[in-house]
Amino acid sequence: MNRAVTRTLSANTHHLRLCRRTLCSATTDHVYHATPGEVNDNVQPYDIAIVGGGMVGMALACSLATTPLTKHLKVAIIDANPALTNQVPINREDPPDPRVSTVTPATISSFKDIGAWQYVQQHRHAYFDKMQVWDYTGLGYTKYDARDVYKEVLGCVVENKVLHRSLLSRIEDTDFGKTIYPSRLMSMSLHPSSSSNIVDDTSSAEALYSRGRLAKLELSDQKSLYAKLVVGSDGAKSQVRELMGFKKTGWNYSQNAVICTVEHSVENHCAWQRFLPSGPIAILPIGDNFSNIVWTMNPKEASDLKSLSEEDFVKAVNHALDYGYGPHPRPSLLDSSSMFSWLGGNMTITSNASFEVPPKVVKLASARMSFPLSLLHANNYASKRVVLIGDAAHTVHPLAGQGVNLGFGDAFALSRTIAEGVAVGMDIGEVSVLKRYEAERRPANIGMMAILDGFQKAYSVDFGPLNILRAAAFHGAHFILPLKRNIISYASGEQRLPLFT
Amino acid sequence: MPRLCFPALGTIAAMALRRGQVRQNLRRYLFNPSRSISSSAAYNIEGKNDNKSSKNELELAKFAAMSDTWWDSEGPFKPLHAMNPTRLAFIRSTLCRHFRKDPQRPRPFEGLSIIDVGCGGGILSEPLARMGATVTGVDAVEKNVKIARLHADLDPMTSTIEYHCTTAEKLVEEQKKFDAVISLEVIEHVANPAEFCQSLSALTISGGATVVSTVNRSMRSYAATIVVAEYLLHWLPKGTHQWSSFLTPEELVLILQRASVNVKEMAGFVYNPLTGRWLLSDDISVNFIAFGTKFDQ
Numbered sequence A: 001m002n003r004a005v006t007r008t009l010s011a012n013t014h015h016l017r018l019c020r021r022t023l024c025s026a027t028t029d030h031v032y033h034a035t036p037g038e039v040n041d042n043v044q045p046y047d048i049a050i051v052g053g054g055m056v057g058m059a060l061a062c063s064l065a066t067t068p069l070t071k072h073l074k075v076a077i078i079d080a081n082p083a084l085t086n087q088v089p090i091n092r093e094d095p096p097d098p099r100v101s102t103v104t105p106a107t108i109s110s111f112k113d114i115g116a117w118q119y120v121q122q123h124r125h126a127y128f129d130k131m132q133v134w135d136y137t138g139l140g141y142t143k144y145d146a147r148d149v150y151k152e153v154l155g156c157v158v159e160n161k162v163l164h165r166s167l168l169s170r171i172e173d174t175d176f177g178k179t180i181y182p183s184r185l186m187s188m189s190l191h192p193s194s195s196s197n198i199v200d201d202t203s204s205a206e207a208l209y210s211r212g213r214l215a216k217l218e219l220s221d222q223k224s225l226y227a228k229l230v231v232g233s234d235g236a237k238s239q240v241r242e243l244m245g246f247k248k249t250g251w252n253y254s255q256n257a258v259i260c261t262v263e264h265s266v267e268n269h270c271a272w273q274r275f276l277p278s279g280p281i282a283i284l285p286i287g288d289n290f291s292n293i294v295w296t297m298n299p300k301e302a303s304d305l306k307s308l309s310e311e312d313f314v315k316a317v318n319h320a321l322d323y324g325y326g327p328h329p330r331p332s333l334l335d336s337s338s339m340f341s342w343l344g345g346n347m348t349i350t351s352n353a354s355f356e357v358p359p360k361v362v363k364l365a366s367a368r369m370s371f372p373l374s375l376l377h378a379n380n381y382a383s384k385r386v387v388l389i390g391d392a393a394h395t396v397h398p399l400a401g402q403g404v405n406l407g408f409g410d411a412f413a414l415s416r417t418i419a420e421g422v423a424v425g426m427d428i429g430e431v432s433v434l435k436r437y438e439a440e441r442r443p444a445n446i447g448m449m450a451i452l453d454g455f456q457k458a459y460s461v462d463f464g465p466l467n468i469l470r471a472a473a474f475h476g477a478h479f480i481l482p483l484k485r486n487i488i489s490y491a492s493g494e495q496r497l498p499l500f501t
Numbered sequence B: 001m002p003r004l005c006f007p008a009l010g011t012i013a014a015m016a017l018r019r020g021q022v023r024q025n026l027r028r029y030l031f032n033p034s035r036s037i038s039s040s041a042a043y044n045i046e047g048k049n050d051n052k053s054s055k056n057e058l059e060l061a062k063f064a065a066m067s068d069t070w071w072d073s074e075g076p077f078k079p080l081h082a083m084n085p086t087r088l089a090f091i092r093s094t095l096c097r098h099f100r101k102d103p104q105r106p107r108p109f110e111g112l113s114i115i116d117v118g119c120g121g122g123i124l125s126e127p128l129a130r131m132g133a134t135v136t137g138v139d140a141v142e143k144n145v146k147i148a149r150l151h152a153d154l155d156p157m158t159s160t161i162e163y164h165c166t167t168a169e170k171l172v173e174e175q176k177k178f179d180a181v182i183s184l185e186v187i188e189h190v191a192n193p194a195e196f197c198q199s200l201s202a203l204t205i206s207g208g209a210t211v212v213s214t215v216n217r218s219m220r221s222y223a224a225t226i227v228v229a230e231y232l233l234h235w236l237p238k239g240t241h242q243w244s245s246f247l248t249p250e251e252l253v254l255i256l257q258r259a260s261v262n263v264k265e266m267a268g269f270v271y272n273p274l275t276g277r278w279l280l281s282d283d284i285s286v287n288f289i290a291f292g293t294k295f296d297q
């Protein structure tokens, strides 16, 4: 088989050389369009192939493009999403898209570092500095304030399309050599090790591939390409992860999230989250008088909710955020000072943080969408020439709005790892280089996943005693400032160690 | 980056010199011209296949299999692989400063000629080439050089490396000169370290740089390198090292000084068993690396 490869290869050498020359002169910002009948002429190998140009994949590309040690790399971005090639203008007058992300202060500062935050600021975005979390039993509530952690804001809510576009615009402002393939990855392969067959043209991509120095990717439009490193940023259903046989652990929550945009008659400045018997409902400010709703429930309830009339849906939302399912919490119900005396030490009682009801929703402002939720974690993030980032490596419950922030954390960590590898002259696809990224990110992601999953477990079981316990947890979080500070700084992405340290 | 500068070391060296044993050792290194430099037994794999005119495909396949050992990051050369990013970080930073190169650039060594003496399978030569240097790798063992060649050809960035089976002193005879001469983990395998340093120096242009790394002759290094690495972890084949031939940092500084190389910076490598990584540190009691500059005699 190898001999056959060798023969076709030498026959093609002249042709390949020509192609390479034309490709070298290709300018940056190249979009590779498929021409029918054209076969495999794009042999110039890439340094990095990013499979999946979603928010996380684009964050990686943007970070590489703006780092002195990596901006020279040749990068291919593979994604059929038309948003990458056909940029319809984002109109500020349109109501916000229901797909939004809560970005943490840590993410904001990374975006500033790579120069992408200024583009976000040109579009609609909503900072919030307060957060109220309560539950339907009326036993507890907690208010978080950015000032408790000496911060200006707790986070910022931004539409996913704005984050995506900002990263793309930032990349386009650099002279980064990227090629976009508007296509899907169908298969990929890697030769096991530097095998011994000697091929005449030692530097041709096919020869390097046959020696295990390049991965080969085949796309849905019959194109193929080679890269030293393949990054799987292709989301929760990652093809890269499946094709390369990364093992994973995970389960479905048998829950769905219903998301939509709603309108108030006043502007909302706080993030609200209430735990209901069927799951949490969150309402996040997204700018002007709009808010975003993420409401978790079982699939049957979700489809019922989606088929309600707009008017009934608005009623259901207001009900769920006010007296629905149970009373407003009263802080005096539990004597927190005696309850938490075993914790010892200095307890600070925040007195002026009284319970509030979120602003009423007056109108539904987008379609309602429903997504099944699942928890998934790849056991490894890195193997030879392949690395996973973002949802491809882990999906979490959208409870604390952490999903994409963990992914951004991955993207920036991988970019740093690659820069370090380049600095000391390593082959960036070497597993020893990639394992450094894995060692940095796995513990951080597992920590956050365990916390979110723990939350989810505690709140989807409705036992009497458990309710008291979690109310107690609320009180604890509310009244003991240092504890609360830990929770906030962890949720805002600035702490590596789990809670209660 | 923690480092020891030369004046501090000079003092240590002076103190150490008062100890008779050290003086004796030094005498052995400095005044024993009869012992010629040869490759250590551990790396001496008999290589009779020197017939360059007709390639022996079977032998080629064998070299390729061997190449998997030099380049197997979990194999016998695991410590060199694990240490590589750390020692390259030291080299990058010292050479960039010395040759006024911009460390923010991906290929800061462009325009520099570097020789890697005792290159083995090319674990160090390849990254140096990727960092832009014009690299020559030499090793006394023919098979190593062949393995290095095969592996470097796998990547267009490293296929420009020139590999030769020769020794430093032969290159001196040929009057070769390089901007920087680097020889890592070799000096403990040569017969006469002082002569070896003379050769390294002779290969360095005036004002150029010489970088040497080795294992310290301390009790800790005995435990760490011979007992742990060779016997317990089986990282290295048994008998790879002879403790008595290890140099202390002060001895290395002195023999380099006699060879017209001023040691300017020195750092230690410390292994963290939890992360499996090596860190640069000012603890030079086990593994250490020295950067020096060649002055005119």
Ligand SMILES: Cc1cc2nc3c(=O)[nH]c(=O)nc-3n(C[C@H](O)[C@H](O)[C@H](O)COP(=O)(O)OP(=O)(O)OC[C@H]3O[C@@H](n4cnc5c(N)ncnc54)[C@H](O)[C@@H]3O)c2cc1C
Pocket (backbone or CB within 6 Å): A051, A052, A053, A054, A055, A056, A057, A078, A079, A080, A081, A100, A101, A102, A103, A183, A184, A185, A186, A233, A234, A235, A236, A238, A239, A257, A259, A294, A371, A389, A390, A391, A392, A398, A400, A401, A402, A403, A404, A405, A407
């Ligand atoms: C209901 C819901 C609400 C959420 N709310 C929040 C929130 O408030 N805050 C938060 O931080 N996170 C939230 N998340 C999570 C967040 O959306 C994800 O973590 C984030 O989108 C992950 O980004 P990604 O780039 O890794 O993957 P994705 O956004 O899934 O992007 C994957 C990309 O890969 C492409 N692709 C897929 N397969 C292939 C292939 N074979 N070949 C080529 N390209 C391919 C796709 O076209 C896509 O562009 C929420 C998730 C859900 C479901």
Ligand SMILES: C[S@@+](CC[C@H](N)C(=O)[O-])C[C@H]1O[C@@H](n2cnc3c(N)ncnc32)[C@H](O)[C@@H]1O
Pocket (backbone or CB within 6 Å): B037, B038, B039, B040, B043, B080, B117, B118, B119, B120, B121, B122, B123, B124, B138, B139, B140, B141, B144, B166, B167, B168, B183, B184, B185, B186, B189, B190
């Ligand atoms: C421990 S290995 C180090 C390899 C390489 N310098 C590295 O650090 O990755 C020592 C190497 O030095 C070579 N060597 C030993 N004595 C030598 C000599 N006198 N001249 C040239 N090479 C020598 C051996 O063949 C072997 O490849």
